[in-house]
Each structure stands twice: as structure tokens, then as C-alpha cells.
């Protein structure tokens with residue numbers, strides 16, 4: 001018996017030593033090693049983060065390091081399409097969020113900051129993380145706070161990250177997703193151009209193209225009835241002057257993700273054939289592909305050489321999405337014709353969809369003058385604007401709230417019972433269970449950064465809308481509770 005134990009011990013020891021040795025040997029095949037968790041890190045660096053369609057510099061031959069990622073969550077209004085605005089929730093200020101580039105074996109120290117101007121708590125679930133919730137359980141962060149957690153990148157590939165705060169679908173639908181690349185040891189093969197494209201579907205109260213600030217529509221999202229299906233967060237993010245570019249003879253690599261929340265993408269470039277596709281962004285490479293399927297919450301890496309000049313149209317080949325919902329981009333290729341490959345003339349703009357005008361991000365306008373409302377009617381009018389910016393995303397356009405997540409403000413017994421309590425909640429926030437119209441809610445409302453006038457106006461608007469009790473809130477009442 002004693003001998004058997006000794007022999008077993010020796011066998012186990014040799015297996016252990018074998019694993020460690022093979023793990024410390026960096027293969028150049030791009031395949032995951034036996035135990036990548038044992039790759040040592042040396043030194044640290046600050047991760048370069050880029051907004052789409054740009055990606056950070058390749059990792060090349062660098063060794064595994066401690067990589068510090070600093071990401072700020074920003075809730076901001078921007079253009080969805082010509083004349084259509086939307087309140088996006090973003091990782092790093094863009095949709096999709098900042099691109100993160102690492103290599104296998106890196107130790108990522110991730111700091112997530114929730115900007116103090118934001119309304120809601122958020123977190124992050126990175127599909128590149130091996131651990132509970134992909135980091136979500138360690139990264140829940142309220143406005144004005146930051147959290148740090150770390151993880152080791154064990155598997156090379158291109159991974160989606162997204163917010164996973166309830167209601168999860170709504171956070172993703174508002175743009176909270178992006179990509180993190182984990183390169184194999186030695187890096188990906190060199191190419192001439194690399195770009196970052198991510199598809200997403202959006203659900204708005206108004207139909208496609210209906211102007212104005214459009215709130216999120218929960219029912220359409222549940223029904224998977226998208227108004228917009230777009231690349232990089234809005235209609236026209238990759239068309240016209242925003243098109244990505246290449247020169248004849250260059251090799252192009254697209255890091256393509258799909259944030260969803262609902263729809264699967266049939267990713268296709270009109271007039272190109274993908275020489276290589278990393279299927280589902282894993283290690284299996286397919287060649288000579290026309291259209292590749294990208295699941296919601298998934299990605300693909302596609303590569304092709306551009307041989308002739310012209311404008312090549314990027315689409316979701318579920319084709320009504322491309323021409324009627326915005327899923328259309330462009331690669332403009334400059335250079336000399338090659339009549340052997342293609343004899344015809346490309347006409348630029350031929351595939352422009354109706355209504356798909358070229359968009360630009362709105363600049364920051366001048367600060368509005370702080371007008372004091374002289375009548376209750378004016379208070380209601382001004383309060384409505386505050387509501388649209390501050391409350392509408394959660395409590396919805398008609399104050400109906402969102403079932404099981406955000407309580408209704410319409411005909412609300414809770415609201416009508418106590419005006420001072422409502423003022424206090426707007427000023428100081430509220431966590432924990434409350435009962436509204438017989439239903440229990442347990443969500444987080446954060447303190448709102450509003451002036452006394454704004455609080456008075458928005459509450460007066462709410463109290464004078466949707467069958468509430470027509471209370472009037474004055475700035476003096478707000479001031480008293482603030483102090």
C-alpha cells in the first residue's frame with residue numbers, strides 16, 4: 001500500500017511539473033496553451049482604448065503584462081439618424097464602447113467609473129473573463145463611483161462585453177456593449193488595415209426616422225420588433241465621409257461584433273469575399289466565405305484583400321435591415337482598376353438607402369439660460385424637458401414605468417401620498433423596496449443633479465400629468481428639503 005501511494009505521488013508530481021513546463025513555453029501556433037493561467041506577467045502598461053471604427057495598435061511580440069484598463073460609463077444624448085435623437089448609455093462615450101486589445105496571459109486590471117452626471121448604476125460582463133458573471137458581480141457601480149477588479153485572459157479570441165445591470169436587455173439595447181480582443185502569443189498575422197464594427201438593434205417609441213428625442217420602447221424590445229438595426233450605434237456611422245478606407249492590394253481585417261440585444265447578424269460585404277473568417281471569433285478559420293453569421297453577444301474576425309477600387313457596401317444581409325433600418329456601411333477602396341478582375345465601373349452611392357442621410361455626432365451647444373418659470377403652465381412646460389432628459393429612460397414617456405424594474409409615475413398612489421417625500425427622492429435618491437399601486441419594486445434611483453428650479457418644474461410636470469393629483473412644487477419647497 002505504501003509503495004502504491006509513493007508511485008502515485010511520483011506520477012502526480014511529474015504530471016504537475018509537465019503542465020508547468022509546457023505552460024511556460026509560448027507556442028506561436030496561436031492555439032491556447034495547456035494552462036495559460038500559468039503564463040507569467042512582467043511589467044505593466046496602460047491599455048490604449050479606441051472608439052469605433054478604430055482599434056488600438058497590435059500587441060506584436062510583447063510578453064504578457066499587467067494591463068490597466070480605465071473605462072468611464074457615460075449616459076449621453078446623440079443622434080440615431082437625421083433629426084432623431086436617443087439617450088445612449090455607453091462604455092467610454094461611444095457605441096459600441098471602447099475597443100480593448102490584450103494578449104493571452106495578460107492580467108487585466110479593470111477600473112470601471114460611473115460618471116457623476118449619470119442616472120443609473122451599471123456594471124460590466126466581459127465574455128473574455130473566466131469568473132462569475134464575467135466580472136459583473138464585482139463591478140456594480142453607482143454614479144460618481146468607481147470599482148476595480150482583475151482577471152487573467154486565458155483564451156485567445158474576440159469577445160463581447162456588455163452591461164449586465166437589471167433590466168439587462170434595456171442596458172444593452174441602449175448601447176452598453178463593445179469588444180475586447182485577446183491576441184495569441186506572438187500576435188495575429190500582420191495586415192494593412194484593421195477596423196472595429198459592431199451591430200446593434202434599437203427600439204424606439206417612434207418608428208424608423210420619426211424625428212425628435214425617441215425614448216426606448218420596452219414592448220418593442222420584448223417583441224424583437226427593431227426600429228433601427230445599425231453598425232456602430234447609428235444610421236450612417238460608416239457611410240459617406242465616415243466610410244472606412246483601404247487601397248487596392250491591401251489586406252483588411254474587420255473585428256466584427258454583435259451587441260444585439262436580440263438580432264443575429266448575417267454579415268456581408270457586397271462585392272467582396274472574405275478570404276478568412278475566424279468563425280464566432282474562435283480558433284477555427286473558414287476560407288472563401290460570402291456571409292458569416294454573428295450571434296447576438298458574439299463576434300467574428302473577417303479578413304480579405306481588396307483587389308479593385310470602388311465603394312463596397314457592408315450590410316446585414318437580412319436585407320430589409322440594411323435598406324430600411326440602417327444596417328449599412330461602406331468601405332471605400334482607392335487605387336487603379338484591374339480590368340481582369342472586374343471590368344465595370346463602380347458608381348458611388350448607388351446603394352444609399354432612403355432616409356439614410358449621413359450623420360454627424362452633435363457638438364456640445366451653448367449652456368441653456370437658467371430661466372425661472374413665472375407660471376405653473378410654464379413650469380409644466382419646462383418640467384417636461386427635464387423629464388425627457390432625466391427621467392424618461394426609466395419611467396417612460398407616459399410615466400408608465402417598466403414592469404418589475406422601474407415604478408410608474410402615472411396615477412401613482414406613492415407619489416400622490418407625499419409631495420415632500422417625492423422631492424427628497426429626486427434630490428437624494430432611493431434604494432430598497434417600495435410599493436406602488438399594489439406592486440413591489442426594488443430598484444435603485446440615484447440622486448439627481450438638478451437645480452431647485454429643475455426639481456420643482458419636473459415634479460410639477462409629473463404631478464400635473466397622467467391622472468396625478470395636480471400638486472405644484474415650488475423651488476422654495478425644494479430648497480427647504482435640500483438643506
Ligand code: CU
Pocket residue numbers: 089121122123163164165171176
Ligand atoms: Cu448599464
